[in-house]
Amino acid sequence: MVAMLMNIHDTINSIESITPKEAIILQNELRGSVIARDDFGDIKLIGGVDVGVKEGIAVAAVVMFEYPSLTLVETATATRKAVFPYVPGLLAFREIPVILDALVKLSRRPDIIIVDGHGYSHPRRFGLACHLGVTLDIPAIACGKSRLVGEYREPSLGRGSVEDLVEGGEVIGKILRTRDNVKPVFISVGHRVSLDTAVRIALESARGKRLPEPVGMAHKAASNRTKDGFRKR
Template identity: 45%
Template structure:
Protein backbone atom coordinates (compact mmCIF):
# COMPACT_ATOMS: atom_id res chain seq x y z
CA UNK A 1 0.00 0.00 0.00
CA UNK A 2 1.35 3.42 -0.93
CA UNK A 3 2.04 5.66 2.07
CA UNK A 4 2.48 9.41 2.43
CA UNK A 5 5.04 10.04 5.22
CA UNK A 6 5.17 13.57 6.64
CA UNK A 7 8.34 13.46 8.79
CA UNK A 8 11.10 11.36 10.29
CA UNK A 9 10.29 9.33 13.40
CA UNK A 10 13.69 10.12 14.96
CA UNK A 11 12.69 13.04 17.16
CA UNK A 12 12.73 14.16 20.78
CA UNK A 13 9.49 14.39 22.80
CA UNK A 14 9.59 18.19 22.44
CA UNK A 15 9.94 17.89 18.66
CA UNK A 16 7.13 15.32 18.63
CA UNK A 17 4.74 17.76 20.30
CA UNK A 18 5.65 20.45 17.75
CA UNK A 19 5.01 17.99 14.90
CA UNK A 20 1.58 17.13 16.28
CA UNK A 21 0.65 20.80 16.49
CA UNK A 22 1.77 21.34 12.89
CA UNK A 23 0.04 18.27 11.46
CA UNK A 24 -3.25 19.03 13.21
CA UNK A 25 -4.05 21.56 10.48
CA UNK A 26 -3.97 18.78 7.86
CA UNK A 27 -6.68 16.65 9.48
CA UNK A 28 -9.96 16.62 7.54
CA UNK A 29 -13.26 16.06 9.35
CA UNK A 30 -16.01 14.78 7.07
CA UNK A 31 -18.76 12.14 7.13
CA UNK A 32 -17.66 8.62 6.29
CA UNK A 33 -19.78 6.92 3.61
CA UNK A 34 -20.63 3.79 5.57
CA UNK A 35 -22.57 2.19 2.72
CA UNK A 36 -19.47 2.28 0.51
CA UNK A 37 -17.33 0.27 2.96
CA UNK A 38 -16.39 -3.19 1.70
CA UNK A 39 -13.11 -3.82 3.53
CA UNK A 40 -12.28 -2.68 7.06
CA UNK A 41 -8.89 -2.95 8.76
CA UNK A 42 -8.12 -3.34 12.44
CA UNK A 43 -4.81 -1.93 13.67
CA UNK A 44 -2.98 -2.75 16.90
CA UNK A 45 0.55 -2.87 18.33
CA UNK A 46 1.83 -5.09 21.13
CA UNK A 47 5.01 -4.24 23.05
CA UNK A 48 7.02 -6.87 24.93
CA UNK A 49 10.51 -6.39 26.39
CA UNK A 50 11.02 -3.19 24.39
CA UNK A 51 10.08 -4.90 21.13
CA UNK A 52 6.97 -3.93 19.18
CA UNK A 53 4.85 -6.02 16.88
CA UNK A 54 2.23 -4.34 14.70
CA UNK A 55 -0.73 -6.18 13.24
CA UNK A 56 -3.08 -5.00 10.52
CA UNK A 57 -5.98 -7.35 9.85
CA UNK A 58 -8.15 -6.62 6.82
CA UNK A 59 -11.62 -8.12 6.94
CA UNK A 60 -14.73 -8.10 4.82
CA UNK A 61 -17.53 -5.80 5.86
CA UNK A 62 -20.05 -6.54 7.22
CA UNK A 63 -19.08 -10.19 7.55
CA UNK A 64 -15.66 -9.63 9.22
CA UNK A 65 -14.01 -12.53 7.41
CA UNK A 66 -10.23 -11.96 7.44
CA UNK A 67 -8.73 -11.54 3.98
CA UNK A 68 -5.22 -10.38 4.89
CA UNK A 69 -3.09 -10.23 8.03
CA UNK A 70 0.17 -8.28 7.98
CA UNK A 71 2.69 -8.27 10.83
CA UNK A 72 5.80 -6.17 11.35
CA UNK A 73 8.28 -6.20 14.21
CA UNK A 74 10.94 -3.76 15.34
CA UNK A 75 12.68 -2.47 18.48
CA UNK A 76 10.48 0.05 20.30
CA UNK A 77 12.11 3.40 19.40
CA UNK A 78 10.41 5.91 21.69
CA UNK A 79 9.64 6.04 25.41
CA UNK A 80 6.09 5.81 26.71
CA UNK A 81 4.86 9.40 26.96
CA UNK A 82 1.09 10.03 27.31
CA UNK A 83 -0.15 11.78 24.19
CA UNK A 84 2.82 10.69 22.04
CA UNK A 85 1.80 7.11 21.27
CA UNK A 86 2.15 7.59 17.52
CA UNK A 87 5.90 8.18 17.87
CA UNK A 88 6.24 4.91 19.80
CA UNK A 89 4.09 2.81 17.46
CA UNK A 90 4.22 4.75 14.19
CA UNK A 91 7.49 3.33 12.80
CA UNK A 92 6.43 -0.31 13.08
CA UNK A 93 2.93 0.53 11.81
CA UNK A 94 4.46 2.25 8.80
CA UNK A 95 6.31 -0.96 8.00
CA UNK A 96 3.13 -3.04 8.35
CA UNK A 97 1.02 -0.67 6.24
CA UNK A 98 3.63 -0.74 3.47
CA UNK A 99 3.24 -4.52 3.22
CA UNK A 100 -0.52 -4.42 2.70
CA UNK A 101 -1.77 -5.78 -0.60
CA UNK A 102 -5.40 -4.90 0.15
CA UNK A 103 -6.90 -1.40 -0.01
CA UNK A 104 -9.14 -1.06 3.08
CA UNK A 105 -11.92 1.53 2.95
CA UNK A 106 -11.52 2.43 6.63
CA UNK A 107 -8.99 1.69 9.38
CA UNK A 108 -10.02 1.17 13.02
CA UNK A 109 -7.01 1.96 15.21
CA UNK A 110 -6.44 0.86 18.79
CA UNK A 111 -5.79 4.34 20.19
CA UNK A 112 -7.14 7.84 20.02
CA UNK A 113 -8.05 10.13 17.15
CA UNK A 114 -9.14 13.67 18.02
CA UNK A 115 -9.79 12.62 21.64
CA UNK A 116 -6.30 13.81 22.42
CA UNK A 117 -4.84 16.89 24.17
CA UNK A 118 -3.65 18.30 20.83
CA UNK A 119 -6.41 16.61 18.77
CA UNK A 120 -3.71 14.53 17.10
CA UNK A 121 -3.89 10.96 18.37
CA UNK A 122 -2.42 7.98 16.56
CA UNK A 123 -5.52 7.48 14.37
CA UNK A 124 -5.17 11.05 13.08
CA UNK A 125 -1.43 10.71 12.62
CA UNK A 126 -1.54 7.42 10.72
CA UNK A 127 -4.55 8.62 8.75
CA UNK A 128 -2.27 11.20 7.14
CA UNK A 129 0.22 8.45 6.26
CA UNK A 130 -2.57 6.35 4.73
CA UNK A 131 -4.72 9.13 3.26
CA UNK A 132 -7.68 6.89 4.10
CA UNK A 133 -10.48 7.24 6.67
CA UNK A 134 -9.32 6.30 10.16
CA UNK A 135 -11.13 6.00 13.48
CA UNK A 136 -9.60 6.02 16.95
CA UNK A 137 -10.92 3.38 19.35
CA UNK A 138 -9.56 3.97 22.83
CA UNK A 139 -10.08 1.49 25.66
CA UNK A 140 -9.18 3.96 28.42
CA UNK A 141 -9.86 7.67 28.75
CA UNK A 142 -6.94 9.90 27.79
CA UNK A 143 -8.54 13.35 28.06
CA UNK A 144 -12.01 14.83 28.41
CA UNK A 145 -15.17 14.33 30.44
CA UNK A 146 -18.52 12.75 29.70
CA UNK A 147 -21.92 12.65 31.37
CA UNK A 148 -23.80 9.62 32.70
CA UNK A 149 -23.87 6.88 30.09
CA UNK A 150 -26.82 4.46 29.98
CA UNK A 151 -25.96 0.78 30.37
CA UNK A 152 -27.52 -0.49 27.15
CA UNK A 153 -25.52 -1.36 24.05
CA UNK A 154 -25.31 1.54 21.60
CA UNK A 155 -25.64 4.28 24.20
CA UNK A 156 -23.23 7.14 23.60
CA UNK A 157 -22.62 10.62 24.96
CA UNK A 158 -20.25 13.42 23.91
CA UNK A 159 -16.68 13.44 25.15
CA UNK A 160 -15.79 17.05 25.90
CA UNK A 161 -12.45 18.73 26.58
CA UNK A 162 -12.02 22.45 27.18
CA UNK A 163 -15.48 23.16 25.82
CA UNK A 164 -14.90 21.21 22.59
CA UNK A 165 -16.55 17.89 21.67
CA UNK A 166 -13.63 15.66 20.76
CA UNK A 167 -15.32 12.27 20.46
CA UNK A 168 -17.85 10.08 22.24
CA UNK A 169 -18.02 7.60 25.08
CA UNK A 170 -19.75 4.60 23.52
CA UNK A 171 -21.24 1.49 25.13
CA UNK A 172 -20.35 -1.12 22.52
CA UNK A 173 -21.61 -3.90 24.80
CA UNK A 174 -24.25 -3.65 27.50
CA UNK A 175 -23.05 -3.21 31.07
CA UNK A 176 -19.35 -3.05 30.15
CA UNK A 177 -16.92 -0.15 30.27
CA UNK A 178 -17.32 2.25 27.35
CA UNK A 179 -15.01 2.66 24.39
CA UNK A 180 -13.77 6.17 23.61
CA UNK A 181 -14.38 6.77 19.93
CA UNK A 182 -13.09 9.69 17.90
CA UNK A 183 -12.41 10.35 14.23
CA UNK A 184 -8.89 10.23 12.93
CA UNK A 185 -8.65 11.54 9.36
CA UNK A 186 -11.44 11.75 6.75
CA UNK A 187 -14.21 10.88 9.23
CA UNK A 188 -16.40 12.72 11.74
CA UNK A 189 -17.79 11.86 15.17
CA UNK A 190 -21.27 10.62 14.13
CA UNK A 191 -19.99 8.38 11.35
CA UNK A 192 -17.12 7.12 13.51
CA UNK A 193 -19.54 6.09 16.27
CA UNK A 194 -21.88 4.42 13.78
CA UNK A 195 -19.02 2.56 12.09
CA UNK A 196 -17.71 1.28 15.41
CA UNK A 197 -21.16 0.09 16.47
CA UNK A 198 -21.60 -1.75 13.17
CA UNK A 199 -18.22 -3.38 13.77
CA UNK A 200 -19.08 -4.43 17.35
CA UNK A 201 -21.84 -7.04 16.99
CA UNK A 202 -20.82 -9.10 20.03
CA UNK A 203 -17.78 -7.91 21.99
CA UNK A 204 -16.65 -4.68 23.62
CA UNK A 205 -13.80 -4.35 21.13
CA UNK A 206 -14.80 -3.77 17.49
CA UNK A 207 -14.25 -7.02 15.64
CA UNK A 208 -11.43 -5.76 13.34
CA UNK A 209 -9.47 -4.48 16.35
CA UNK A 210 -10.16 -7.69 18.26
CA UNK A 211 -8.64 -9.66 15.37
CA UNK A 212 -5.63 -7.31 15.20
CA UNK A 213 -5.15 -7.41 18.98
CA UNK A 214 -4.97 -11.20 18.89
CA UNK A 215 -2.50 -11.18 16.00
CA UNK A 216 -0.29 -8.43 17.47
CA UNK A 217 0.07 -10.13 20.84
CA UNK A 218 1.02 -13.53 19.44
CA UNK A 219 4.79 -13.20 19.47
CA UNK A 220 7.85 -14.11 21.50
CA UNK A 221 10.43 -11.32 21.89
CA UNK A 222 13.61 -12.00 19.94
CA UNK A 223 11.86 -13.93 17.17
CA UNK A 224 10.81 -12.81 13.73
CA UNK A 225 7.41 -11.59 12.60
CA UNK A 226 5.81 -13.85 10.02
CA UNK A 227 2.68 -12.63 8.27
CA UNK A 228 0.15 -15.23 7.18
CA UNK A 229 -0.63 -15.37 3.51
CA UNK A 230 -3.83 -13.62 2.38
CA UNK A 231 -6.91 -15.82 2.63
CA UNK A 232 -8.44 -17.01 -0.61
Protein backbone atom coordinates in the same frame (compact mmCIF):
# COMPACT_ATOMS: atom_id res chain seq x y z
CA MET B 1 2.35 17.46 1.62
CA VAL B 2 5.65 16.48 3.14
CA ALA B 3 4.70 12.92 4.03
CA MET B 4 3.38 12.33 0.53
CA LEU B 5 6.68 13.17 -1.06
CA MET B 6 8.65 10.78 1.11
CA ASN B 7 8.98 7.03 0.77
CA ILE B 8 8.05 4.85 3.69
CA HIS B 9 11.64 4.43 4.80
CA ASP B 10 12.23 8.16 5.16
CA THR B 11 8.83 8.62 6.75
CA ILE B 12 9.61 6.04 9.42
CA ASN B 13 13.08 7.44 10.01
CA SER B 14 11.83 11.00 10.49
CA ILE B 15 9.18 9.85 12.93
CA GLU B 16 11.30 7.70 15.22
CA SER B 17 14.38 9.92 15.29
CA ILE B 18 12.48 12.96 16.54
CA THR B 19 12.73 14.30 20.10
CA PRO B 20 9.65 14.60 22.34
CA LYS B 21 9.83 18.38 22.17
CA GLU B 22 9.96 18.37 18.37
CA ALA B 23 7.19 15.78 18.30
CA ILE B 24 4.81 18.18 20.01
CA ILE B 25 5.66 20.91 17.52
CA LEU B 26 5.05 18.52 14.64
CA GLN B 27 1.65 17.56 16.02
CA ASN B 28 0.65 21.20 16.18
CA GLU B 29 1.75 21.62 12.56
CA LEU B 30 -0.07 18.55 11.27
CA ARG B 31 -3.30 18.92 13.21
CA GLY B 32 -4.63 21.28 10.57
CA SER B 33 -4.56 18.48 7.98
CA VAL B 34 -7.23 16.41 9.72
CA ILE B 35 -10.52 16.19 7.83
CA ALA B 36 -13.27 15.70 10.39
CA ARG B 37 -16.11 15.00 7.98
CA ASP B 38 -17.12 12.03 5.87
CA ASP B 39 -14.87 12.01 2.83
CA PHE B 40 -14.56 8.51 1.43
CA GLY B 41 -16.14 6.20 -1.15
CA ASP B 42 -17.70 2.79 -0.70
CA ILE B 43 -16.24 0.83 2.17
CA LYS B 44 -15.52 -2.72 1.05
CA LEU B 45 -12.47 -3.35 3.18
CA ILE B 46 -12.06 -2.25 6.77
CA GLY B 47 -8.75 -2.62 8.59
CA GLY B 48 -7.90 -2.98 12.27
CA VAL B 49 -4.60 -1.82 13.76
CA ASP B 50 -2.91 -2.60 17.06
CA VAL B 51 0.58 -2.72 18.54
CA GLY B 52 2.06 -4.69 21.40
CA VAL B 53 5.46 -4.18 23.00
CA LYS B 54 7.57 -6.84 24.65
CA GLU B 55 11.03 -6.18 26.04
CA GLY B 56 11.58 -3.17 23.81
CA ILE B 57 10.36 -4.90 20.65
CA ALA B 58 7.18 -3.54 19.08
CA VAL B 59 4.87 -5.88 17.21
CA ALA B 60 2.21 -4.43 14.91
CA ALA B 61 -0.71 -6.29 13.43
CA VAL B 62 -3.04 -5.09 10.69
CA VAL B 63 -6.06 -7.18 9.82
CA MET B 64 -8.47 -6.67 6.95
CA PHE B 65 -12.14 -7.55 6.96
CA GLU B 66 -14.73 -7.39 4.24
CA TYR B 67 -17.34 -4.79 5.04
CA PRO B 68 -20.09 -4.97 6.07
CA SER B 69 -20.01 -8.77 6.24
CA LEU B 70 -17.02 -8.60 8.62
CA THR B 71 -15.27 -11.58 7.11
CA LEU B 72 -11.54 -11.80 7.78
CA VAL B 73 -9.61 -11.64 4.53
CA GLU B 74 -5.99 -10.81 5.34
CA THR B 75 -3.52 -10.34 8.19
CA ALA B 76 -0.08 -8.75 8.24
CA THR B 77 2.37 -8.32 11.11
CA ALA B 78 5.73 -6.63 11.56
CA THR B 79 8.38 -6.37 14.25
CA ARG B 80 10.69 -3.48 15.01
CA LYS B 81 12.71 -2.14 17.91
CA ALA B 82 10.69 0.48 19.81
CA VAL B 83 12.98 3.49 19.96
CA PHE B 84 10.68 6.34 20.96
CA PRO B 85 9.61 6.14 24.65
CA TYR B 86 6.02 5.84 25.76
CA VAL B 87 4.85 9.35 26.58
CA PRO B 88 1.12 10.06 26.99
CA GLY B 89 0.14 12.23 24.03
CA LEU B 90 3.05 11.06 21.88
CA LEU B 91 2.05 7.45 21.31
CA ALA B 92 2.09 7.87 17.53
CA PHE B 93 5.84 8.35 17.49
CA ARG B 94 6.32 5.03 19.24
CA GLU B 95 3.82 3.01 17.22
CA ILE B 96 3.55 4.42 13.70
CA PRO B 97 6.90 3.10 12.42
CA VAL B 98 6.08 -0.55 13.06
CA ILE B 99 2.49 -0.04 11.92
CA LEU B 100 3.75 1.19 8.54
CA ASP B 101 6.02 -1.86 8.34
CA ALA B 102 2.95 -4.06 8.65
CA LEU B 103 0.72 -2.00 6.38
CA VAL B 104 3.01 -2.19 3.37
CA LYS B 105 2.80 -5.97 3.55
CA LEU B 106 -0.90 -5.97 2.74
CA SER B 107 -1.83 -6.90 -0.84
CA ARG B 108 -4.62 -4.32 -0.84
CA ARG B 109 -5.27 -1.01 0.88
CA PRO B 110 -8.18 -0.91 3.32
CA ASP B 111 -10.88 1.68 2.55
CA ILE B 112 -10.93 2.71 6.20
CA ILE B 113 -9.06 1.69 9.34
CA ILE B 114 -9.96 1.48 13.02
CA VAL B 115 -7.03 2.24 15.29
CA ASP B 116 -6.51 1.13 18.87
CA GLY B 117 -5.99 4.48 20.60
CA HIS B 118 -7.25 8.06 20.43
CA GLY B 119 -7.58 10.44 17.52
CA TYR B 120 -9.09 13.90 17.90
CA SER B 121 -9.64 13.33 21.63
CA HIS B 122 -6.04 14.23 22.32
CA PRO B 123 -4.27 17.12 24.13
CA ARG B 124 -3.46 18.71 20.76
CA ARG B 125 -6.31 17.07 18.84
CA PHE B 126 -3.86 14.88 16.94
CA GLY B 127 -3.68 11.40 18.41
CA LEU B 128 -2.37 8.22 16.79
CA ALA B 129 -5.43 7.69 14.57
CA CYS B 130 -5.15 11.22 13.15
CA HIS B 131 -1.43 10.93 12.60
CA LEU B 132 -1.75 7.57 10.85
CA GLY B 133 -4.73 8.72 8.80
CA VAL B 134 -3.06 11.93 7.65
CA THR B 135 0.26 10.19 6.94
CA LEU B 136 -1.41 7.67 4.64
CA ASP B 137 -4.31 9.95 3.70
CA ILE B 138 -6.68 7.14 4.58
CA PRO B 139 -10.00 7.36 6.45
CA ALA B 140 -9.39 6.47 10.11
CA ILE B 141 -11.49 5.89 13.21
CA ALA B 142 -10.02 6.02 16.73
CA CYS B 143 -11.14 3.48 19.30
CA GLY B 144 -9.46 3.89 22.67
CA LYS B 145 -9.96 1.69 25.72
CA SER B 146 -9.45 4.37 28.36
CA ARG B 147 -9.47 8.13 28.81
CA LEU B 148 -6.64 10.41 27.73
CA VAL B 149 -8.35 13.80 28.02
CA GLY B 150 -11.86 15.17 28.47
CA GLU B 151 -14.80 14.70 30.80
CA TYR B 152 -17.90 12.62 30.38
CA ARG B 153 -20.87 11.04 32.04
CA GLU B 154 -21.14 7.29 32.26
CA PRO B 155 -23.37 5.96 29.43
CA SER B 156 -26.37 3.85 30.47
CA LEU B 157 -25.61 0.13 30.56
CA GLY B 158 -27.19 -0.97 27.31
CA ARG B 159 -25.29 -1.64 24.09
CA GLY B 160 -25.40 1.41 21.85
CA SER B 161 -25.57 3.97 24.65
CA VAL B 162 -23.49 7.04 23.88
CA GLU B 163 -22.27 10.10 25.81
CA ASP B 164 -20.21 13.10 24.75
CA LEU B 165 -16.53 13.34 25.61
CA VAL B 166 -16.00 17.06 26.23
CA GLU B 167 -13.05 19.34 26.79
CA GLY B 168 -13.14 23.12 26.90
CA GLY B 169 -16.80 23.11 25.89
CA GLU B 170 -16.06 21.17 22.72
CA VAL B 171 -17.22 17.64 21.94
CA ILE B 172 -13.97 15.88 21.10
CA GLY B 173 -15.24 12.31 21.06
CA LYS B 174 -17.91 9.90 22.21
CA ILE B 175 -18.13 7.30 24.95
CA LEU B 176 -19.73 4.26 23.37
CA ARG B 177 -21.08 1.19 25.13
CA THR B 178 -20.53 -1.61 22.63
CA ARG B 179 -21.85 -4.37 24.91
CA ASP B 180 -24.38 -4.52 27.74
CA ASN B 181 -22.78 -3.92 31.13
CA VAL B 182 -19.27 -3.76 29.73
CA LYS B 183 -16.83 -0.87 30.03
CA PRO B 184 -17.41 1.54 27.12
CA VAL B 185 -14.84 2.54 24.49
CA PHE B 186 -13.63 6.02 23.50
CA ILE B 187 -14.45 6.86 19.90
CA SER B 188 -13.08 9.89 18.09
CA VAL B 189 -12.27 11.16 14.62
CA GLY B 190 -9.08 9.94 13.01
CA HIS B 191 -9.25 11.29 9.47
CA ARG B 192 -11.77 11.75 6.65
CA VAL B 193 -14.65 10.65 8.84
CA SER B 194 -17.25 12.44 10.97
CA LEU B 195 -17.66 11.64 14.65
CA ASP B 196 -21.17 10.28 14.11
CA THR B 197 -20.03 7.99 11.32
CA ALA B 198 -17.10 6.84 13.42
CA VAL B 199 -19.48 5.87 16.21
CA ARG B 200 -21.85 4.12 13.82
CA ILE B 201 -19.13 2.03 12.16
CA ALA B 202 -17.49 1.21 15.50
CA LEU B 203 -20.79 -0.05 16.89
CA GLU B 204 -21.61 -2.00 13.73
CA SER B 205 -18.20 -3.64 13.84
CA ALA B 206 -18.45 -4.61 17.50
CA ARG B 207 -20.52 -7.74 17.29
CA GLY B 208 -20.80 -9.50 20.61
CA LYS B 209 -17.46 -8.20 21.77
CA ARG B 210 -16.35 -5.03 23.50
CA LEU B 211 -13.92 -4.02 20.76
CA PRO B 212 -14.79 -3.65 17.08
CA GLU B 213 -13.89 -6.93 15.33
CA PRO B 214 -10.94 -5.56 13.33
CA VAL B 215 -9.30 -4.04 16.41
CA GLY B 216 -9.94 -7.11 18.53
CA MET B 217 -8.43 -9.34 15.86
CA ALA B 218 -5.40 -7.10 15.42
CA HIS B 219 -4.90 -7.19 19.17
CA LYS B 220 -4.89 -10.99 19.14
CA ALA B 221 -2.54 -11.19 16.18
CA ALA B 222 -0.08 -8.77 17.77
CA SER B 223 -0.37 -10.52 21.12
CA ASN B 224 0.42 -13.92 19.62
CA ARG B 225 3.58 -12.54 18.04
CA THR B 226 4.41 -10.71 21.25
CA LYS B 227 4.27 -13.80 23.43
CA ASP B 228 7.66 -15.41 23.90
CA GLY B 229 9.53 -13.23 21.45
CA PHE B 230 8.93 -13.45 17.73
CA ARG B 231 10.62 -16.67 16.66
CA LYS B 232 7.49 -18.37 15.41
CA ARG B 233 7.03 -16.73 12.07
